[in-house]
Amino acid sequence: VSVLYWQPAIDSNAHRAIAALMRGEGEAAAETWLRSSRQHLPPATIVVSACLLGQPVSWRGGAARPRLPVQALRNLESRCPWLLRLAGVCPELVLGVPRPPIRMLQSGAVVTRGGGNVTETLANSCKSLVSVRGGVLQVATDATWYPVDGCVLKRRSPACALIDGRSYAHPETLTEFHESPGVFAQHIQRLGAETDEWARLGPLPMADERSLATFPLAAEGSHDATSGAVSFVLAVLQRCDAR
Template sequence: MTTVVRPRVAVSSCLLGAPVRFNGGHSRDRFLTEELAEHVDWVPICPEIEIGLGAPRETLRLERSPDGPRLVTRRTREDLTAPMTGLAAGRAADLADVDGYVFKSRSPSCGLHGIPVYAGGNGPADRHGEGIFAAAITRARPELVVEDEGRLHDAVLREAFVERIFASARLRALLAGDWRPRDLVAFHARHKMQILSHAPAAYREIGRLVAAAGESPREALAREYDRAFRAALATTATVGRHVNVLHHCLGMIGGQLDPVRRADLAEVIASYRARRVALTVPLALLRHHARGAGVEYVRDQTYLSPYPDALRLRNHVPA
């Protein structure tokens, strides 16, 4: 069965309810604190507090300069770019064992997308900036799974983020131990259908990599597998790719089912493809039949349970 490893997830402290916002308040997010918190270990970070600003504090904004956006206080015009980027450099090194990061949206320090960058004065803003701290972190750790709490309100983006942090945690746990090539082969075997649901081309590439696992230097193999695995899961899983994987699994257990049960499962997969039911419906049947038929290869695929079922992230009918 899939080993449950708790992801370590960095998060803007205000999203967990810490009173560190510019106005002395917080931006507590219900999904993070009431649902995801039961299944992950948080690493709270507030860069404004860590560079010595208080709460409440003067508001900040980004301003254009010949050297790129600068982080400045609105009233006193203090330039905080250097301390903020310096903090990010140190923090990036501390995040080596972190599987993801949830940033505060619309923040000039932590925002990932659409942050206003002002020309100075009260002129119009270009709303395509990144927060100074977030940009420095993502440049230093491009493999890190990142999102902001605003985008996590979208069911598809939420599911993708959570799937990736749990996959990252499982791989981190493997590579942190005294693993052998056979352990990586076993890890990959459990993740094959999950990889296929995201990136069929990467599925074939990683398969070739693992096939030569016993011939490659251990550290080089770990780096290459880590890169390819993360890149594959960063590719969007589509309805069509899910249908392909569901049929792959049906093919592996179909011989153990009677014609009626086989036809029922095929019909449910067709209903998902037609966007009439959520992915959880064919997955529930597939898991049930894989267990009942004793097909361990399918039963143990992480694709069937890539994260705790209690999170209920595959319950939406695709648009």
């Protein structure tokens, strides 16, 4: 599974307004303009690895180190919940916190460091979080299902990695592996590819916490640490509106 991007047509006014909100420049005017332009539209929903949102769900019981682009998304959601919804998920949470680290195997199995097979448990967890409902890929959050408009997932995670998870030849031989999407990322891509929505609109905007900073940038304007996140939000909103 490769990482594919929904490439937005740039709306200059929306770009400037979102950039202003993320950078703290003229927020009031930007928020007023965005509200008026989206008053009849629902908020877009982004699936985000819960550890990136500061939730202590990693196998060690901690959260991921905060990164500015992800924090910019959190700030935007906090200020404009009518614009953006971040759905924090952790498919590994079903295994407990803390928990033994898991490993993907090239056979398709997923095992714990101690050798326990958690393939089916993790697959069921993925299905409980993201599923196709009414022909649309949706995520469960707060006991409600919402259409998915984009994803920001944890890099190098055996569950969430978009491209750089490790798939091992043998459970106890850590020197033989190739890079692979994590099982949750594979689940999202596999389900999405089967929907009419993806056939019509193409794949979702997807990034990890690193590539979010350099998500395909608009040609106009100055670029800073939040520029990739601005472009990502534009792509997500346009995907949401096109649906």
